[in-house]
Amino acid sequence: MKKFVLIVNAFKDKNLAQTHSLSSYIRTMGGSCRYLVSVDEQENICRVRAEDIPDDTECILVLGGDGTLIRAARDTVKCGVPLIGVNMGTLGYLCELETESVYEGLELLLHDAYVLEERMMICGFKDRACISRALNDIVIHRSGALSLVSLTVYVNGQYLHTFRGDGMIIATPTGSTGYNMSAGGPIVDPKAQLLLLTPINSHTLSQKSIVIDAHDEIVVELDGRHTKHDEAVEVSFDGDRGCRLAVGECIRIQKAQECAKIVKCSRISFLEILRKKMQSMH
Numbered sequence: 001m002k003k004f005v006l007i008v009n010a011f012k013d014k015n016l017a018q019t020h021s022l023s024s025y026i027r028t029m030g031g032s033c034r035y036l037v038s039v040d041e042q043e044n045i046c047r048v049r050a051e052d053i054p055d056d057t058e059c060i061l062v063l064g065g066d067g068t069l070i071r072a073a074r075d076t077v078k079c080g081v082p083l084i085g086v087n088m089g090t091l092g093y094l095c096e097l098e099t100e101s102v103y104e105g106l107e108l109l110l111h112d113a114y115v116l117e118e119r120m121m122i123c124g125f126k127d128r129a130c131i132s133r134a135l136n137d138i139v140i141h142r143s144g145a146l147s148l149v150s151l152t153v154y155v156n157g158q159y160l161h162t163f164r165g166d167g168m169i170i171a172t173p174t175g176s177t178g179y180n181m182s183a184g185g186p187i188v189d190p191k192a193q194l195l196l197l198t199p200i201n202s203h204t205l206s207q208k209s210i211v212i213d214a215h216d217e218i219v220v221e222l223d224g225r226h227t228k229h230d231e232a233v234e235v236s237f238d239g240d241r242g243c244r245l246a247v248g249e250c251i252r253i254q255k256a257q258e259c260a261k262i263v264k265c266s267r268i269s270f271l272e273i274l275r276k277k278m279q280s281m282h
Contacts, residue, residue, distance in 0.1 A: 001058040001109045005081075006035035007048055007072045009064030012088040018063060018099065025103060029110050033061075038068060050078040057081050059109060059263060065089025066178075070238050073135045073260040074121070082116055082261035084109070093177040093273060094190075096264060105265050114265040117191055119174045120214060121256040124235065124242060126249070132237040133256050136175030140220055140251065141167035141200060143234045143244070148203055150223040151233075155216050162223065165202040167233065170195060170218060170253050174260075175238075177274075185209040189270055195255075214255050221250035 004026055008019050019035050026033045038048050053060065053076055060076060060083040062069045069085035076083070085095030086102050097105040108114060123133045142149045151168050153160045171180035173192040181187055185198035186209055193214040199207050212218075222233055224247040235242045235251055245251060 001112060001114075002031040003054075003056050003058045004031060004033035005053055005057050005060050006033055007038050007060055007062045007064075007068070007076075008035055009039040009068040009088070010037050011039050012064050012068075018086075018088070018102075022061065022063075022102065022106070025106060026110075029107070031110060038072060039064065048072060048075050050076045052076075053079045053081055059084060061086065061106075062095075063088060066094045067239065069094050070135050071240070073119075073262075074133050074238055077121065077133065077256075077258045077260055080258075080261070082263045084263035084265070094174065094262070096262075096266065108265040109263070114263050117262045117264055119190055119260040119262055120172050120193055121258060121260055122170065122172055122195070122253055123256040124237065125252040125254075126235075126243055126245075131235070131242045131251075132240075133258070134175070134237040135172065135260050136178045136238045137169050137171040137180060138242075138251075138253055139167060139169050139179060139200075139236045139239075140222075140233050140245070141236065143232060147231075149231065149233050152221045152223055153197065154219040154221070155212060157217075157219075160210075163199045163202060164204075165207075166200040168220060169198040169200060170220075171198065172196075180209070186211070187274065191270075216254075218253040219250050220253070222247055224248070 023033050036048050060081050062072045062085045086097045087095035121133050121135050124131045124138050148164050150164050152162045169180050173188045174190040176188045180198050183198050183200050195212050198209040222245045233245050
């Protein structure tokens with residue numbers, strides 16, 4: 001790999017100090033790079049598009065944290081360029097490199113000492129139109145008044161269950177360590193091919209996640225709990241707002257045709273990363 005694009009969270013890389021240092025190092029080593037800012041110092045999100053990535057780019061280096069990497073993977077997936085994350089945040093499951101190991105990692109990339117992992121993504125459709133894709137999760141959650149929402153879930157056209165609570169998380173294996181984990185869902189290997197359905201604060205004594213096949217189609221419909229039928233829920237894609245659902249409306253979720261390509265240049269396994277992160281949380 002010689003040709004890089006840096007996607008930067010400038011709120012975490014103050015004055016773009018790390019960005020300029022890495023750019024200089026890459027050029028010194030015979031490579032080329034340019035940078036794009038995805039989050040500025042006022043935390044305003046500037047979306048990076050697939051068409052912003054030059055055709056000859058071999059690797060996207062993402063400086064920030066898991067959130068910056070997830071957003072970059074989703075927004076650039078159509079260009080098919082692999083990504084590697086540099087963790088400048090606090091808790092990073094997805095970022096391959098830390099600030100103290102980034103130059104060692106770059107040297108490996110420049111000498112083609114890496115492997116690629118393909119991570120499944122999901123997409124959400126409303127009225128047959130694709131709203132967006134997600135690498136981590138699609139979340140249907142209440143908005144406005146603090147009241148329960150009622151969501152009926154169908155899998156491959158068959159009725160599964162009507163969940164009452166704060167909402168529902170549909171997560172990929174990559175997203176299992178995100179909101180899904182916080183809501184009590186299982187942690188799975190990010191290379192797996194499956195989907196996780198995790199209720200949010202379910203109004204029941206037994207809240208359980210459901211694991212289904214990656215190729216299953218999920219439909220979630222908002223049911224009315226009041227005669228006025230003025231309720232609504234928000235649908236978020238990797239934490240970013242996607243659309244609203246009114247009573248009787250539904251969103252269809254399925255595996256995306258595209259996948260995110262994540263660069264790995266260390267021999268540290270997911271289980272080792274998980275163990276270290278769990279230890280750091282105590």
